Amino acid sequence: MSEKLLVTVGPHHHAPDTVARIMWEVTLALVPAFLISLYVFGGRAFVVTLCGVLGAVAGEALVQAVFQKKPVTLADGSAVLTGVLMAFSVPAALPWWTAFLGGFAGIILGKQCFGGLGQNIFNPAHIARAILLASWPVYMTTWLKPGAAAGLIGPLPDGVTAATPLGLMKETLRNPDLLNSLAASGTTALQHTFHELQIGWGSLLTGTIGGSLGETGKLALLLGGLFLLIRRHITWHTPATMLGTVFLGSLLITRDPQMALFHLLSGGLFLGAFFMATDMVTTPMTKVGHLIFGFGCGAITLLIRFKGGYPEGVCYSILIMNAFVPLIDKFTVPRRFGEVRAPAQEVKA
């Protein structure tokens, strides 16, 4: 192949939307949630995010320089975005080197192994999170208490960790003795969870709860999502079906509107629905495809939350649905004008 032939990622027609522009605008949309996380978890959130980004950028630069022998193009912002999204879906209490390795592994194994930007099947940020969860399960399930003074790096002092609302809910529902005593005193599992963590509906919205670094500030994430919608970087189809499936599904399962609302506003659902399940590379191409994808993500999230071993299932649901994208595309991409089905062609010939 000629060295001079420059193959770039589509779209090729001239438009103001370049890959770099989209990536930086998505990163911009994450800023409100990042500010919330700085307020809730303090400087540690900044360190984890910085290290995640540095790891991702280092991975990208390494592969581009050593293996592809391409000029290192970090300016398109895709590695930075992967690093930020990875950091957003891990606990703020994570040691800095773990965050760095997460970003690094996400880029190398989740993206460059498949051939780089536009070629990967799975969301690199969630690949990174899955690798970290399997590798350092203790760090990945140690959640910082909102407002706790944990220092920037180094081991955590005592008493700065807390359960996530979803985690505590799962523990509660699994403990028959506790459930019996709650039933005797007329308290619901939800009230118990709120009381134990000293939170309310307001904290679920603003983000002053335990959880992954960037997933807690629901209002801020909604703001970022709306920005992406207005800028037409995403469409409403995937987020709406994913959120709707989780809400209606939990309503159907628990028959309790409060529980349904709790499941809608807990965990990484907003982050996943607006920023992960809408990633252009790893999701279907058509609107119908988006609807199927969103429904699948929501359904698997419900399955993991209600039946699985983990309290939260957004990450794995999106990874699993990523694998179905080629299949969804196969059945939903419309035929081009004038294109004839293969068997019909045979008949004519």
Next chain:
Amino acid sequence: MNTKELTKGIWAENPIFVIMLGCCPALAVSTSLANAFGMGIAATFVLLGSNLIISLIRASVPDKIRIPVYIVVIATFVTMIDKFMAAFTPALSASLGIFIPLIVVNCIILGRAEAFANKNTPQDSILDAIGMGLGFTIALAMIAVFREVLGDGKFFGIPVPLIKDDPCLLMIMAPGGFFVFGLLMAWKKHLAAGGAK
């Protein structure tokens, strides 16, 4: 003496990275260097025996039923080794014994019987067996170095500073095995292709 038969299994026709036979035991036991060498040594001995026997009887085996005959020969041979080791060298059996049943299902043994020993002389078959066995052992050890050091924080059971407190558990689990296996295979292909495209 045909040295090519001996050396080909180590690099050019490495059973794991090139022929890609016996990947199941390779991934299963490459969690530590001690396991890798144990499995490698046990498989080499079995391969040696089966290659020798099959190249000796190859002339008399009717072509139609050669595969079932090979399987009977290999299974008998492996079972005998297993039992004798358990009876007379219990210490060796305690460390290598767990690999023996895995060797029965190791495709390399049948693969070499079918692809090499039934067409070649006993001398060449022995050389082939040693080469293939060495290649298998080296491949296993290469995977195991990464998995034991990164995943368990140890090197031959000796704790490695820095890593030993927080090893990357994924490496010791099945996905880590696949990652290392894949990356090493890519690296070997990269080298074989001359280091550049």
Next chain:
Amino acid sequence: MNDLIQTGKYLLIISAIAGLLLAFTEMVTAPRIAENNRLVLEKARREVLPGAERFDTLDLATTDDAGHPATRSLSLGFDAQGKFLGTVQTVSPKGYGGPIDIVLGLKPDGAVSGVKIQSMRETPGLGTKLAEGFLDKFLEVARAGHPVKFFVKKDGGDIDAITAATISSRAFCKGIRDGIKVVQEGQTLIQQRAAAPGATPLPGPATTPVAPSPAPAPAPAPVVPPAPSVPPAPPADPESPPPAPTVAPEPPAPPLPPAIPQGGGQ
């Protein structure tokens, strides 16, 4: 047709040779392998019950988790002077990757004397910590205070679970509880055997119909026929409180926990 007979003959000969070789191998090796296995178990037994020189086997009837009758083989350990030191048994709770085989030694008063993990298939680096730091800490707790609640702390017990390997830790604790339960249920028989080591246990000859235990008497069990060859009585009610452990061997008294005569369960 001729070809078919030829190949058939060849296969027959090969299989016959293989069969003969295997039979020969089995003949030569089987007794030695059995002996080796016995030595390994013997070593584990001595490790978990320090000081024991001689072991007697006692088969107890118990119930498994599903409530079905099951047999548990116990080893009663004695020192050189014939003093009863405790029991050793193998428990196999279901862990994360399969059964965890644990050799458990219990003193006559029910305290844990030693624990050894024979084999397990837990996740390397996570569940396998059972055999590393967890076991030392477990023994420390188990030996320090008696009685110990053999549950992980998450379930309200005294045992520190391995972080991120709660399933393995829970399984381990369950195995210990199961072992203790078996010994408590078979307490009377064990003491009977401990008093007269080596004697064939007589699962029956009831003399005094008064239960010595102050605990509420269990549901009257059917009187076991005196002949040892008769099949054992139905399994004990798992809910019935076990007789309180006593230090000195008491004369056997009904109702006895039903026992399988020696050798009957093998």
